[in-house]
Amino acid sequence: MKTILLFSVAILSFLFLGSCQEEENTIVQDTTQNLNLASPVSKFLARAAQNNTSVDNVMDGTSVFRVKLPVSINLNDVDLTVATEADYDEVADLRNASGSDDDVVTYVYPITVSLRNFEEITVNNLTQLNTIITQNEDLSDISCVTILYPITINEYDSANQLADILTINSDSQLINYLLNLNSGVFYSINYPISVINPNNQTVVINSNVELRDVIESAIGQCGSNSGSTDDFIDVLTTGNWRISYYHEGDDDETIVYNGYVFTFNTNNTITITKNSSTFTGTWLFYEEDGVDIVEIDFEDDPLDDLDDDWELLEFSTTLIQLKEEGDNEYLSFTKI
Secondary structure, X not given: OOEEEEEOHHHHHHHOOOHHHHHHEEEEEOOOOOEXXXXXXXXXXXXXXXXXXXXXXXXXXXXXXXXXXXXXXXXXXEEEEEOOHHHHHHHXXXXXXXXXXXOOEEXXXXXXXXXXXXXXXXXXXXXXXXXXXXXXXXXXXXXXXXXXXXXXXXXXXXXXXXXXXXXXXXXXXHHHHHHOOOOOEEEEEOXXXXXXXXXXXXXXXXXXXXXXXXXXXXXXXHOOXXXXXXXXXXXXXXXXXXXXXXXXXOEEOHHHHOOOEEEEOOOOEEEEEEOXXXXXXEEEEEEXXXXXXXXXXXXXXXXXXXOEEEEEXXXXXXXXXXXXXXXXXXXXXXXX
């Protein structure tokens, strides 16, 4: 029995070069379902599948990892054992008890942390813990979307002209698959699949667009955006930023902006530097029809390609995620 894989015309040209692949697989054109490492759907899907690293942010202040329980801590000169997730409320209460303390959690080492991909690491001191934070991406999970397994993925490696069909049975398998994709690997999801949405309803998904919309719409309920307009402006105008992701249409253009450093000033100007060159721009934040908009304007190429009225998807103290509605265009700034 032949295997049927779904790939676009561009990928077909690679496959027809390898006679052994032609003998084993029948390739059917489908230009809408191909995904790769940089696709927005891959980014959203990874966050839906990742470890629930934001559940203990009241304690560790980062979504890079979660600390494995039980753990002993000191907070505002109080020794506390956090044995279950219910004890996070006690940590929050202790933080809120006074406005004059530093609210810094000190761990009794060694501790074990679990990363986005469920990998567990034993940490023996604060220096090692801070190294893990700086070396990993601080993306919160989208835990209010549950993927129902198994799902099937059709994969094609353009570098080696190899096609394969993979069965994914868990969040751990999916997040590790997505995080370890090579740039030359294309994949498609064998639809339909099912997910449980934030309203605890089982939803049947039939395309990449449907999958993206379900996960993206859940960000407001369980993503990292949990602050007010004033919070966002304070975050935006504090420190320097770099572009960590820019995806336009079907293309990942992030590399174009490597080396640019952005400072969003309180007077609504933007100062941009790269090497010895300096550029300027303007920004404006406002609400339109219930949607938070970040308007960005630059004069110099290639920065002017970013000119737009961007929808604010979410933000934290270290990450700002923007989207251009309808154009499959995404822009992310990460704190330097």
